[in-house]
Amino acid sequence: MSDWSMWLLAAGVLVVLELLTGTFYLLMIAIGLTAGAAAAFAGASGPVQTVTAAVVGVLATGLLYRSKYGRHTGVDASVDPNVNMDIGQTVSVPAWQDGMARVMYRGALWDVELAPGSPAAPGLYTIREVRGSRLIVGA
DSSP: OOHHHHHHHHHHHHHHHHHHHOOSHHHHHHHHHHHHHHHHHTTOOHHHHHHHHHHHHHHHHHHHHHSTTSSOOOOOTTSOTTTOTTTTOEEEEOOOBTTEEEEEETTEEEEEEEOTTOOOOSEEEEEEEEETTEEEEEO
Protein backbone atom coordinates (compact mmCIF):
# COMPACT_ATOMS: atom_id res chain seq x y z
CA MET A 1 0.00 0.00 0.00
CA SER A 2 1.18 3.49 -0.73
CA ASP A 3 1.72 6.11 1.97
CA TRP A 4 -1.28 8.22 1.04
CA SER A 5 -3.65 5.24 1.23
CA MET A 6 -2.36 4.39 4.72
CA TRP A 7 -3.06 7.96 5.83
CA LEU A 8 -6.57 7.77 4.38
CA LEU A 9 -7.19 4.39 6.02
CA ALA A 10 -6.17 5.84 9.41
CA ALA A 11 -8.44 8.85 8.80
CA GLY A 12 -11.32 6.52 7.95
CA VAL A 13 -10.82 4.58 11.18
CA LEU A 14 -10.96 7.84 13.13
CA VAL A 15 -14.15 8.90 11.34
CA VAL A 16 -15.77 5.59 12.34
CA LEU A 17 -14.62 6.08 15.95
CA GLU A 18 -15.98 9.62 15.79
CA LEU A 19 -19.39 8.29 14.85
CA LEU A 20 -19.31 6.10 17.95
CA THR A 21 -18.24 8.82 20.39
CA GLY A 22 -20.32 11.80 19.27
CA THR A 23 -17.64 14.48 19.68
CA PHE A 24 -15.96 16.38 16.88
CA TYR A 25 -12.40 16.10 18.14
CA LEU A 26 -11.55 12.81 16.43
CA LEU A 27 -12.95 14.28 13.23
CA MET A 28 -10.45 17.14 13.50
CA ILE A 29 -7.59 14.67 13.88
CA ALA A 30 -8.96 12.79 10.86
CA ILE A 31 -8.77 16.04 8.90
CA GLY A 32 -5.10 16.25 9.90
CA LEU A 33 -4.53 12.69 8.71
CA THR A 34 -6.20 13.58 5.42
CA ALA A 35 -3.75 16.48 5.08
CA GLY A 36 -0.95 13.96 5.65
CA ALA A 37 -2.43 11.86 2.82
CA ALA A 38 -2.45 14.92 0.56
CA ALA A 39 1.19 15.56 1.39
CA ALA A 40 2.04 11.93 0.64
CA PHE A 41 0.13 12.09 -2.64
CA ALA A 42 2.12 15.21 -3.56
CA GLY A 43 5.34 13.26 -3.04
CA ALA A 44 6.50 14.69 0.29
CA SER A 45 8.84 12.67 2.49
CA GLY A 46 7.67 10.76 5.57
CA PRO A 47 8.67 13.41 8.13
CA VAL A 48 6.99 16.17 6.09
CA GLN A 49 3.80 14.08 5.88
CA THR A 50 3.84 13.55 9.64
CA VAL A 51 4.46 17.23 10.43
CA THR A 52 1.73 18.26 7.99
CA ALA A 53 -0.76 15.87 9.60
CA ALA A 54 0.19 17.02 13.09
CA VAL A 55 0.02 20.75 12.34
CA VAL A 56 -3.32 20.54 10.51
CA GLY A 57 -4.77 18.26 13.21
CA VAL A 58 -3.70 20.57 16.03
CA LEU A 59 -4.96 23.67 14.21
CA ALA A 60 -8.30 22.05 13.42
CA THR A 61 -8.69 20.90 17.03
CA GLY A 62 -7.81 24.38 18.30
CA LEU A 63 -10.33 26.00 15.97
CA LEU A 64 -13.00 23.56 17.09
CA TYR A 65 -12.26 24.28 20.74
CA ARG A 66 -12.59 28.02 20.16
CA SER A 67 -15.91 27.61 18.34
CA LYS A 68 -19.29 27.32 20.03
CA TYR A 69 -19.33 23.56 19.30
CA GLY A 70 -16.17 22.82 21.26
CA ARG A 71 -17.19 24.29 24.60
CA HIS A 72 -19.42 22.86 27.27
CA THR A 73 -22.33 25.22 27.91
CA GLY A 74 -22.35 24.45 31.62
CA VAL A 75 -26.14 24.36 31.87
CA ASP A 76 -27.37 22.55 34.96
CA ALA A 77 -29.64 19.68 33.89
CA SER A 78 -31.85 20.11 36.97
CA VAL A 79 -33.12 23.46 35.65
CA ASP A 80 -32.88 22.88 31.88
CA PRO A 81 -36.26 22.13 30.25
CA ASN A 82 -34.45 20.65 27.24
CA VAL A 83 -33.07 17.91 29.50
CA ASN A 84 -35.83 17.45 32.06
CA MET A 85 -39.40 17.35 30.75
CA ASP A 86 -40.84 18.20 34.18
CA ILE A 87 -39.47 21.76 34.17
CA GLY A 88 -42.32 24.14 33.32
CA GLN A 89 -45.12 21.68 34.15
CA THR A 90 -47.70 22.59 36.77
CA VAL A 91 -48.68 20.82 39.98
CA SER A 92 -51.57 21.48 42.33
CA VAL A 93 -50.49 21.97 45.93
CA PRO A 94 -53.42 21.62 48.39
CA ALA A 95 -51.51 22.81 51.51
CA TRP A 96 -48.03 23.90 52.61
CA GLN A 97 -46.26 23.04 55.86
CA ASP A 98 -43.06 25.03 56.50
CA GLY A 99 -42.43 25.50 52.76
CA MET A 100 -42.81 21.78 52.03
CA ALA A 101 -45.69 19.71 50.64
CA ARG A 102 -46.45 16.29 49.19
CA VAL A 103 -48.34 16.12 45.89
CA MET A 104 -49.42 13.55 43.34
CA TYR A 105 -47.60 14.18 40.07
CA ARG A 106 -47.42 11.79 37.10
CA GLY A 107 -48.95 8.97 39.12
CA ALA A 108 -46.56 9.16 42.08
CA LEU A 109 -46.18 11.11 45.31
CA TRP A 110 -43.48 13.76 45.16
CA ASP A 111 -41.93 15.98 47.79
CA VAL A 112 -42.42 19.61 46.81
CA GLU A 113 -40.36 22.53 48.06
CA LEU A 114 -41.32 26.16 47.63
CA ALA A 115 -38.84 28.28 45.68
CA PRO A 116 -37.53 31.36 47.50
CA GLY A 117 -39.76 34.40 47.07
CA SER A 118 -42.91 32.44 46.25
CA PRO A 119 -46.02 32.72 48.43
CA ALA A 120 -47.01 29.63 50.46
CA ALA A 121 -50.67 29.45 49.49
CA PRO A 122 -52.66 26.50 48.11
CA GLY A 123 -52.98 26.47 44.32
CA LEU A 124 -51.22 25.72 41.05
CA TYR A 125 -47.44 26.04 40.92
CA THR A 126 -44.92 25.71 38.11
CA ILE A 127 -42.00 23.31 38.49
CA ARG A 128 -38.77 25.34 38.35
CA GLU A 129 -36.20 22.68 39.24
CA VAL A 130 -35.91 18.96 40.01
CA ARG A 131 -33.48 17.86 42.74
CA GLY A 132 -33.55 14.08 42.94
CA SER A 133 -37.11 13.20 43.93
CA ARG A 134 -37.95 16.72 45.07
CA LEU A 135 -39.74 19.28 42.91
CA ILE A 136 -38.86 22.92 43.46
CA VAL A 137 -41.92 24.99 42.52
CA GLY A 138 -42.71 28.68 42.19
CA ALA A 139 -45.76 30.76 41.45
